[in-house]
Amino acid sequence: MFDAKIYSQRRRQLKEQLGSGLLLFWGNDESPMNYTGNPYHFRQDSSFLYFFGLNSPGLAGLVDVDEGRDILFGDDVSVDDIIWMGDQPLFKDRARGVGVDDTRPAAELRNTVKAAIRAGKKVHFLPPYRAKTVMQLGDLLGLRNGQVKDYVSEALIKAVVEQRSVKINEEIAEIEAAMAVAYEMHTTAMRMTKPGILESEIAGMVEGIALTQEGYVSFPVILTINGQILHNHFHGNRLEEGRLLVNDSGAETAMGYCSDITRTFPVSGRFTGKQKDIYNLVLRAQTTAIEAIGPGIKNREVHLKAVTVIAAGLKDLGLMQGDVEEAVKAGAHALFMPHGLGHMMGLDVHDMEGLGENFVGYDKSIKRSDQFGLAYLRLARELQPGYVLTVEPGIYFIPALVEKWAKEEKFKDFIDYERVKNYLDFGGIRIEDDVLVTESGSRILGKPIPKTVEELEEIVGSG
Numbered sequence: 001m002f003d004a005k006i007y008s009q010r011r012r013q014l015k016e017q018l019g020s021g022l023l024l025f026w027g028n029d030e031s032p033m034n035y036t037g038n039p040y041h042f043r044q045d046s047s048f049l050y051f052f053g054l055n056s057p058g059l060a061g062l063v064d065v066d067e068g069r070d071i072l073f074g075d076d077v078s079v080d081d082i083i084w085m086g087d088q089p090l091f092k093d094r095a096r097g098v099g100v101d102d103t104r105p106a107a108e109l110r111n112t113v114k115a116a117i118r119a120g121k122k123v124h125f126l127p128p129y130r131a132k133t134v135m136q137l138g139d140l141l142g143l144r145n146g147q148v149k150d151y152v153s154e155a156l157i158k159a160v161v162e163q164r165s166v167k168i169n170e171e172i173a174e175i176e177a178a179m180a181v182a183y184e185m186h187t188t189a190m191r192m193t194k195p196g197i198l199e200s201e202i203a204g205m206v207e208g209i210a211l212t213q214e215g216y217v218s219f220p221v222i223l224t225i226n227g228q229i230l231h232n233h234f235h236g237n238r239l240e241e242g243r244l245l246v247n248d249s250g251a252e253t254a255m256g257y258c259s260d261i262t263r264t265f266p267v268s269g270r271f272t273g274k275q276k277d278i279y280n281l282v283l284r285a286q287t288t289a290i291e292a293i294g295p296g297i298k299n300r301e302v303h304l305k306a307v308t309v310i311a312a313g314l315k316d317l318g319l320m321q322g323d324v325e326e327a328v329k330a331g332a333h334a335l336f337m338p339h340g341l342g343h344m345m346g347l348d349v350h351d352m353e354g355l356g357e358n359f360v361g362y363d364k365s366i367k368r369s370d371q372f373g374l375a376y377l378r379l380a381r382e383l384q385p386g387y388v389l390t391v392e393p394g395i396y397f398i399p400a401l402v403e404k405w406a407k408e409e410k411f412k413d414f415i416d417y418e419r420v421k422n423y424l425d426f427g428g429i430r431i432e433d434d435v436l437v438t439e440s441g442s443r444i445l446g447k448p449i450p451k452t453v454e455e456l457e458e459i460v461g462s463g
């Protein structure tokens with residue numbers, strides 16, 4: 001955990017931002033896999049972690065803006081619990097560690113909230129993303145489950161997004177720690193890769209490395225020779241000579257801070273000429289994008305720069321044609337990169353996505369496009385020092401999409417479908433790094449993970 005002062009300062013800032021009312025932060029509970037006593041890995045709610053720091057189930061935090069009070073609700077473990085869990089520190093001592101002196105039994109939350117509502121106070125809460133939390137909030141606030149979403153507080157969402165978007169040095173250090181784990185995950189996968197082994201052997205090792213560092217994976221590992229399937233969690237294929245392997249994986253630290261890295265490399269350890277051309281194009285798009293990042297720059301402009309590099313490169317290779325700017329404006333390049341350039345990253349791998357993507361990535365000055373491809377850009381707004389974001393361009397040959405567009409003759413002035421058809425067994429390439437916006441530009445976080453053709457050819461299959 002960070003120093004208690006950091007959590008107190010964050011809550012103080014919220015009080016100033018909101019001005020009045022009760023701010024309710026609902027901690028996550030255990031979530032059963034197949035029966036109650038057999039839960040999934042416990043993951044605390046990220047906003048609860050950010051403002052109240054305690055990483056265990058059964059807690060709720062309340063910031064009473066009018067009274068200037070912070071309260072934590074929870075219970076000490078019973079002797080019965082100690083038999084199964086061992087001794088636990090006292091709840092009041094844990095609360096003090098995050099700057100909260102006022103602790104109350106979990107069961108008292110109901111009376112405290114009801115009394116506040118009777119006194120005419122507004123209860124602000126964030127959008128719940130777990131069914132159980134919807135039910136608990138509905139029960140607490142006297143709302144039907146279907147009504148809960150209508151009562152979430154936009155003012156609280158905006159205040160939380162404003163704070164969580166800008167990472168302080170202590171948070172950057174945690175993200176760097178998650179990057180160090182990702183370095184091991186990715187270089188180990190590269191060394192292990194060779195024809196004949198199963199994706200699952202590598203994916204299991206990658207996930208295991210995250211666990212050995214007292215953390216966890218920041219999202220289910222994507223490790224596949226079918227990189228054209230953007231979020232492919234199937235790990236049952238045997239690696240074959242000639243294929244490319246996409247490894248999109250990251251870790252989260254014990255405190256919940258994330259990394260999210262993608263590397264793509266040939267199973268054989270040697271890129272073919274065709275693979276090298278596409279790989280270097282994606283790499284050029286990625287480095288161009290990273291160089292363009294800086295304070296005051298809109299991330300939508302960075303995205304457009306990256307896809308313009310891709311469209312121009314695909315034209316050089318004969319897969320696209322016509323005027324590059326016009327092709328990008330029309331969205332023709334999205335046949336090859338049908339996703340956005342990246343997202344914020346912090347306590348969530350897609351940081352704060354649960355609060356509503358448009359609150360995080362868009363604002364009054366920039367509205368989400370409805371064009372295929374650009375519509376999936378999660379972060380479009382102006383960047384500020386302290387933001388951490390991913391930069392993850394890709395080129396994919398998705399047979400079903402190519403077939404559909406070719407049949408519709410969609411953007412036929414910009415796409416040479418006859419040539420594209422020669423790439424239908426290519427797969428996909430994505431390259432992703434995590435970048436901090438600094439006062440003067442940007443910095444790639446973590447120790448460099450092999451990324452150039454030469455670096456990859458040296459390490460892949462070497463161990």
Ligand code: GLY
Pocket residue numbers: 219248249260261
């Ligand atoms: N790394 C997975 C994603 O960004 O969606």
Ligand code: MN
Pocket residue numbers: 260343390392432
């Ligand atoms: Mn990502």
